[in-house]
Amino acid sequence: MIWEFLANNSPALIIAIPLIAAFATSLISRVSTRARNIWVILALVLTEIFVIILLYQVFNFGTKVYVFGASSYNLTLPPDSGGIPIRIIFVVDAMSIFMAFTASTVALAGVIYSISCENEQTGQDKYYTLLLLMTVGMLGMMLTGDLFNFFVFLEINSLASAALVAYRVDRGIAVEAAFKYAIISSLGGLMVLFAIGILYGQYDALNMAMVAYRMQATGFSNLDKIAMALLTVTLAMKAGAIPMHFWVPDGYGKAPGAISAMLVTTTYASLYGLFRMCFTVFGLAANTVTLGWFLIILGVLSMFVGVTMALVQHDIKRLMAYHSVSQTGYMLLGVGVGLATLGTTAFNQYGLAAMEGGIFHLINNSMYKGLLFLTAGAIIYRIGTSDLDKMGGLGHSMKYTMIFFMIGALAIAGIPPFNGFASKLLIYESVYQFNPILSIIAMIVSILTLASFVKVFHSAFMGPKRYDVKEVPLPMLVGMGILTFFIILFGLFPNIAMQYLVTPAATALSDPVGYITRVLGGGSL
């Protein structure tokens, strides 16, 4: 009874718990710092638990819907609405909950890490409020099935992230980075809003399933093309794909350590939005081959330009930020190949495998890139500089950080037995059947990634002892340990991740008809 209640309401509770926690943080931090820390961690642990409950539900019983404000939680089409879903509906399919699992895990690791990383800084209550709001924004974008609601969560996410990037002023450099990020985000937000307005004007609906259904019925108009261009370009910009990547190195590079790790999942929330728009909203009406090649070209550009820019960096976090751009390229490539072959026989031969590779790479990259940013934060926390030329010999004293960094670096370079290998191999094999050149570029990028991280590892941890520092405190190691656990788990047993997370996600994403029927088919399970 209580289990059923919690399971049915979990989509709402995943949003409600961090929201309540965020608003109450400023009141609770007046009691004591300790109470506030426990409160914030508890909120994110609860969120993670509900995400796992929902993951279990979606895996066993298929896509779940949650209608806000209706007399019953699954009443998508009220009897008096005339067959239109009028309320805000959360549609949680396997892809959404896969993303939510990634985001909430990284957020949990980030907040545990922050407890000791930020404990000597000022304004901590607002830091945690913003951190929780950022988590709400990400989770909301991933779970919602409503276009305008997507925009609202996108804005919550952008504002909270921009404020957090500027949190450690650092003589104004961080503020400049945050200003750039805020301008880009609000410009992007306006373009998304404009595109949603175009779609609303044509189809009298904001629900993604309804818009997709009516678009397929009436055909793909020129206005839809404009809306599609605005949405895909903006969301690709927010995901940091190459011609629009310029905010990424500044934003990632200047944010506090835990926030950099969470910004990775923030950009993947936008990447998820891009995939959702391409497959579900426009997938039935638009030409998926063109759209797929758009993603593939963005992906190849991001991979190659990202890694070549990373090779020349001397700032550890800027370097990792460029690698983040480069790794996003793999996901765009994998999912783009899936989109380009959607609906043909090639999709079952290698398209689905490419999508699985791209999606698997998404969770893998969130984990190891998060871990790398956390280790970079640990180094900066101890020695106070992010310049690689001034580092050296940290391996003598910061042994655990060094081990975590090694695991992260080997995972990003795609070395077995870590998780990067599993997803990259899937991408190489399937993309090779689509177009061998793309696969070869992806392999070259992987080699360059390894070269770049060998350089970082050598200059930060090897060599004679230059700094007399201690290992970072335990909560920071726990935060890194959570992410390391998933890296090793998914590396040693990729079939677990494939079976329970990735394959259902790829199947759900490539099935827009199933999504639409789930929402418009009446709502009863």
Added chain:
Amino acid sequence: MMSKIVRTQANFLYPLIMIFGFYIVAHGHLTPGGGFQGGAVIATGVALIAVAYSYKNVKTWIKKTRLTATEAIGLLTFIITALLGISRSFFYNWLANTGLLFGQPVPYGINPGYLNTAGTLPIMNFAVGIEVLGGLGVIIMYYLHYIKEVSKNAV
């Protein structure tokens, strides 16, 4: 601090601004406006007082910490009102048509607008009004924090 004329005007206008603000918040479900607009009107009252009486005096009357707490309480009221309907669904309007507070059913047809209707909507309007009052109040106070006091002889 401004001249006596300005201060008297401010004293006179302040209650009117407050009443107008509360009117907009309370009639949010009937007329244009609502929580955000009403809260913004109320916050202009804070701005007026701060202009008429200098920031030095006003900061002892209106504390930033209290405004922050107001903001948090407004937001919590909003989300908890939404959460109370969770036995049906999140954001379910559990007060409408119950006969309790704001629970009067709306009669069919053209009517002058009944205040005691709409269930949780007015409560959420009040919550947003409180939140915006706190939030904008804090913003105004932080802006005024950086104003330099110029002595009369300097002009």
